[in-house]
Amino acid sequence: MKNNNFRKSGLAIAMAAAMGASAGANAAVELYNQDGTSFSVDGYFNAFYVNRDDKLNDIGDSRIKMGFLPNTIGFNFSKEMGDLTLGGRSSFWTTINDSLDSPTDTAIDVRQFYATVNGDFGQVLIGKDFGLYARSNIFLDEILMGFGSPGVAGGVSFGNIRAGYPYPTPSAQITYRSPDMSGLKVAAGALDPADTVTGANDENSAPRFESEVTYNANLNDVALTGWVNGRYQSAENGSTTVDSTGLGYGVKASVAGLTLAASGFTSKGDNPVLIGNGAVTEDDADGFLIQGSYAFGANRVVLSYGETDAEILNLETESTTIGFFHDVNSNFKLVAEYNMYEDRNRTTGATTTEADTIALGAIVMF
Numbered sequence: 496m497k498n499n500n501f502r503k504s505g506l507a508i509a510m511a512a513a514m515g516a517s518a519g520a521n522a523a524v525e526l527y528n529q530d531g532t533s534f535s536v537d538g539y540f541n542a543f544y545v546n547r548d549d550k551l552n553d554i555g556d557s558r559i560k561m562g563f564l565p566n567t568i569g570f571n572f573s574k575e576m577g578d579l580t581l582g583g584r585s586s587f588w589t590t591i592n593d594s595l596d597s598p599t600d601t602a603i604d605v606r607q608f609y610a611t612v613n614g615d616f617g618q619v620l621i622g623k624d625f626g627l628y629a630r631s632n633i634f635l636d637e638i639l640m641g642f643g644s645p646g647v648a649g650g651v652s653f654g655n656i657r658a659g660y661p662y663p664t665p666s667a668q669i670t671y672r673s674p675d676m677s678g679l680k681v682a683a684g685a686l687d688p689a690d691t692v693t694g695a696n697d698e699n700s701a702p703r704f705e706s707e708v709t710y711n712a713n714l715n716d717v718a719l720t721g722w723v724n725g726r727y728q729s730a731e732n733g734s735t736t737v738d739s740t741g742l743g744y745g746v747k748a749s750v751a752g753l754t755l756a757a758s759g760f761t762s763k764g765d766n767p768v769l770i771g772n773g774a775v776t777e778d779d780a781d782g783f784l785i786q787g788s789y790a791f792g793a794n795r796v797v798l799s800y801g802e803t804d805a806e807i808l809n810l811e812t813e814s815t816t817i818g819f820f821h822d823v824n825s826n827f828k829l830v831a832e833y834n835m836y837e838d839r840n841r842t843t844g845a846t847t848t849e850a851d852t853i854a855l856g857a858i859v860m861f
Contacts, residue, residue: 523536523538523861524536531574532573532575533571533573534570534572535571536570537568537569537571538567538568538859538860539566539567539858539859540566540858540860541562541564541566541857541858542591542856542857543561543642543855544558544855545558545560545642545853546854547853548850549850550849550850550851551846551847551848551849558592560592561590561591561652562641562651562652562830562854562858563640563641563643563652563653563654564639565589565590565604566589566590567586567587567588567589568587569587569607570584571584578614580612580613581610581612582611582612583609583611583622584608584609584611585605585608586606586607586608588605589602590604590650590651593650602650605623606623606625606665607622607623607624608622609621609622615674616674618671619669619670620670620671620672621669622667622668623666623667624665624666624668624670625663625665626663626664626665626686626705626770627682627683627707627726628661628705628724628725628726629661629662629663629724629741629760630663630707630724630743631707631709631720631722631724631743631745631758632659632660632722632724632743632745632760633654633655635758636655636784636786636799637787637797637799638655638816638832640820640858641654641818641820641832641854642654642832642852643814643832644814644816644834644836645836645848652854655784655816656768657767657768657803657810657812657838658784658803659759659782659784659802659803659814660759660782660801661741661760661767661769661770664770666686666703666770668684668687669684669685670682670683670686671683679708679709679710681707681708682706682707683705683706684704684705685703685704686703687702688730689703689730689739689770689771689772689773690773691728691730691737691739691774691775692730692732692737694734695733696733698730698732699728699730701729702728703727703728703739704727705726705727706724707722707724708722709722710722716750717748717749717750718749718750719747719748720746721747722743723743723744724742724743724744725740725743726741726762727739737774737775737777739762739764739765740763740764740765741760741765742762743758743759743760744759744760745757745759753787753788753789754786754789756787757783757785757786758783759781759783759784761779761781762779762780762781762807763778763780764776764807766807766808767805768808778807779805779807780803780804780805780807780808782803782805783801783802784799784800785801793823794819794820797816797817797819798817798818799816800815802814804841805841806841808841809841809842810838810839810840811838811839811841812837813837814835814837816833816835817833818832818833826860827857827858827859827860828858828860829858830854830855830856830857831854832854832856833853833854834851834852835850835851836849836850
């Protein structure tokens with residue numbers, strides 16, 4: 496048995512699991528590893544002092560909130576069974592901002608609860624996990640560990656969700672991932688469909704289909720990552736049919752501490768914030784995110800700009816973030832951010848939100 500064997504941060508585990516890697520093989524704190532069976536735990540904790548200037552209503556607000564990522568604890572299991580490796584992950588994502596609304600009740604969001612079967616053929620995942628559409632768009636965001644744009648009162652901030660990409664809503668799924676083929680990876684899954692039409696006799700005759708192709712390469716010391724992902728589903732209620740499609744894409748290049756990234760999406764009949772049960776129309780949406788960062792020593796500075804133009808929600812947004820990240824050590828990080836966010840009524844052009852946010856935070860990971 497190996498106790499308290501620190502390997503990678505909790506966020507690294509969450510990202511590795513979200514991107515399709517074997518969670519058990521990347522354990523942060525390994526509690527047991529014997530006879531081909533391992534069990535590990537990872538955690539991510541954060542809090543930010545947030546000062547927001549609501550320019551539209553001339554209101555200032557100071558809060559203590561969590562950032563773009565909730566506070567998380569995850570459990571990982573792996574067992575070798577002949578030519579197969581069986582694995583599993585359950586992760587619990589909780590808010591720290593609902594205690595004054597419900598003093599004895601804290602919301603816990605189970606975003607991951609799945610099993611995996613790994614072999615020479617690749618991996619099959621069964622259970623609940625993040626979707627494949629827009630997956631790399633969000634998990635390769637340079638401010639993933641920051642704050643970003645304003646969110647809901649009792650929950651996380653929104654980062655660049657609705658201002659550059661949609662959220663890959665965790666869903667019940669059966670997903671296949673290929674082995675690494677010289678940097679190329681393919682994932683395809685059948686996911687529980689959303690009820691995008693309402694009324695009598697509404698039906699989903701097939702599941703929601705999502706896929707993602709990623710490619711990683713190193714060319715003359717330049718680390719390159721590219722991805723394309725998508726979504727399709729169809730729902731009807733006898734008189735109305737809604738076909739929902741989405742396409743996400745992006746590229747990231749890093750060399751000598753400098754990282755440049757660009758990503759985007761386009762969709763039709765699909766909510767560009769997050770997918771869920773609720774009637775939608777077959778209207779369009781698109782968006783993009785451009786980022787640059789530079790790492791020097793234990794520090795990293797980030798400049799981020801994103802937009803979303805959503806006919807389906809009659810909404811236009813833009814978000815600009817300047818961030819500074821400092822690693823005190825491998826398990827402790829400090830963050831300072833300044834965000835400028837604005838959204839408008841797409842039809843009238845009237846500004847509906849205009850807010851500037853200063854966020855100063857600390858993150859502990861294991």
